Amino acid sequence: METLGKVSPVKTVNPFNNELVKEFGVMSDAEVDSLIAKANKAFQTWRTTPFSTRTGLLHKVASILRERKEELGKLATLEMGKRLSESIGEVELSANIFDYYADNGEAFLADKPLDTPIGSAFISYEPLGVLLSIQPWNFPFYQITRNVAPNIVAGNTVLLKHASNVPQCAKIMEDIFLEAGAPEGVYTNLFVPGSGMERIVADERVKAVALTGSEPAGSSIAAAAGKYIKKSTLELGGSDAFIVLDDVDVDQIADIAVTSRMWNAGQVCTSAKRVIVHEKIAEKFLERVKTKFASLKVGDPLDPSTDVAPLSSEKAVKDVIKQVETAVKEGAQLLAGGKRINRPGAFMEPTLLTGITPGMEAYSEEVFGPVFMFYVVENDEEAVKLANDTKFGLGGSVFAKDTERALRIARQIDTGMVYINHFTGITPELPFGGTKNSGYGREQSPLGIYEFVNPKLIRTSEPGNPY
Template sequence: METVTKTSPIKTVNPFNNKLVKSFEVMSDEQIESKIALADKAFQAWKKTPKTERAQLLHRVAHLMRVRKPQLETLATLEMGKLLKESRAEVELCVAIFDYYAENGEKFLADHPLQTPQGSAFLSYEPIGVLLSIQPWNFPFYQITRSAAPHLMAGNTMLLKHASNVPQCAQIMEDIFIEAGFPAGVYQNLFIPGSKIDVLVADKRIKAVTLTGSEPAGSSIAAAAGKYIKKSALELGGSDAFIVLDDADVEQAAEAAVRGRIWNAGQVCVSPKRVIVEEGIADVFLAKVKAKFAALKVGDPMEEQTDLAPLSSEKAVEDVIKQVQKAVEQGATVITGGHRIERPGAFMEPTILSDIQPGTAAYQEEIFGPVFMFYKVKNEQAAIDLANDSDFGLGGSVFSSNNERAVNVARQIETGMVYNNHVTGIAPELPFGGTKHSGYGREQSPAAIYEFVNAKLIRVTTADSAY
């Protein structure tokens, strides 16, 4: 979590040139209390609002995001540095997610009948109250959307604590919810430091918490939620394995690996971080990756022709450089890259590390930047064993021209998601989440809407058949 103090302003700093754009004052304890009280009061009415009306408001949010797409995509790129075309795609994904739950939410939340030998029984899916959503900066709109869309549709209200470096993205989303016609208090943004989160989790009016973030942040939230017997859902880090089997289309695999790893300047939980290639094709694959890295255009993320954007901040690039240096100190080899790019902004060279040994930091840690850990393995089983030798279990990829073989390998990978001939992706209808230290719970798909509802059993019997 952020280490912003109570009095430190929350700032937008453009990572392309490291210039301060705008500051926001941290909310006072009185303002926070007012927002919690309003969210709790709003829930009492929102939970009774017909699902059709909730759906109409979600559709309205989607419409407003379409209308404001140029403004939204510019803000995301300005605040965290991603390519403008990536910001545009993110906004379009958010629109699709809001529309998905608007179109399907009532069906997902319908009573679910249960088979029973006497009388009848069904599950009634009922909202639980005020949710605290804690989200990171790397997808400033998508992270909001994938927690807000299903849980608001379910009838909960939400308080958002967004990352401190994307305050304008946080604010404009609250503005859009208000403009869409959501009742006051149903969705609110909190400008607060991370040090305030435990107090919020302890508040009796907040019934559950969802977090996307680092492993330490997730551990802290899980402990706090557990202490107060509240449900939590966590999507934490990942060190996804990208397995290339010896019958794969090497060109396709190399292109996917490079595009996947430079996506968001490497700041994606599910981008391919550990590239595991069978030895028969490893040298050819590596040569293709190096050539593709060399051809990338580094520059202004606002320009459409730019391929590689800056990292989100000076601290981000410094942290990745330190991880690479530590890997080298522990025996790893830098095949290409390894340094920051000598130009203004938080830019780093696309990097390939090899000779990474078990027990070293790079073998287990997530590197949140454009860095591959490259492994050459003898065979398919060695690839599976290496993929599973990780504390993380978020996503993964298997490249093979034989779908049956790829699915067989995918079944043996210990993660929440595995994609065949594609980097781990995102779609409204597909569940997103992990296992092991990558967290628990699912977002998107029908599964997401059930994370924070009370699946209440209602049993119906006649008086003379009761038991």
């Protein structure tokens, strides 16, 4: 069997200057087995630990996150490059999610009575066991939180396999749990490569797996989970439509569209990947977008005046530029940007593309970077058809003064989420997840806590008369 310790170490490389900051050795098979054993042992106690203790742990984690938000924000910016204000906001959001499940978890998991004509029955929500959580780099604290918070309060224990380019964020979350008083094994960080995931999924002590990441990674994990009969959830890519109807304040909504697309340098699953605008306002809308683009400042993510930070890595910027170059070769029109910026770091110009048609790679691929793709449609029906003409189904948004009209469109869009007069957002009480190739399952909200519990039926009746 391959020894995981023989593979390359995980590294922090600052995308602002591409300098190596720190590296960590990858764990051996024996080390991973020992940590799985500790997580499984911890589960035997944690599953029956009073809710007051579980919720108290989550509240303490939230408190530590808020107290250290500037430090943690800088760490996220160092490792994956996002603007510091975005990183700090992410830490605050994570604290809110921990508090949300601390405040509501016990009520969500209370026994649910069922109507039955004879005797009585109820659903008891019971934890499954050790959960493997595989998370990406673009929101290094939030992605952990929305999966871990509900499962810890539900009585599961968690093994985290984070993205290899954010090892310090991964490690510090384990440290925070321990500081907050988590028993050893309740929350465990693993430094292992993606190639080692099936071995962990196959372990009989691991009962379920959650992944946020790419389609190939999701397909691989879903196949492994199916092979070993494990529950799984997937949150994969998105190509969200941002539909703009003809009755809006054009300048206001154009500004929102640019903000949505440039958030986290375009590295957001639910950002405005495809901006679809009614032809009556398209020209004016595009002119406003061009004006907004001209004002964007690309630069140091620690500088408060920066609008667009570097991408997360050298590979990321090269991949996105290649996608743009391919789109132009296939006939798309490049109206702004499209090139690498001549400076150290993984920087790319904010890019504006139009004239994208079916058959082009950009029409069907997810572009994970600061690339604004602009489409024009004649009417509402064409907007819906274009929005749905994708293998993805994560989120989307519709902007209109006539909210009833927007609601009719929202009901026709094949995604897990649609926001009206707001780009796809994130709050603890609202579910997050998609359909089609964007995955399955939900995180956040009450729905998020039910993914990895056993809804066990308990029925009572008189002896000898069960029906």
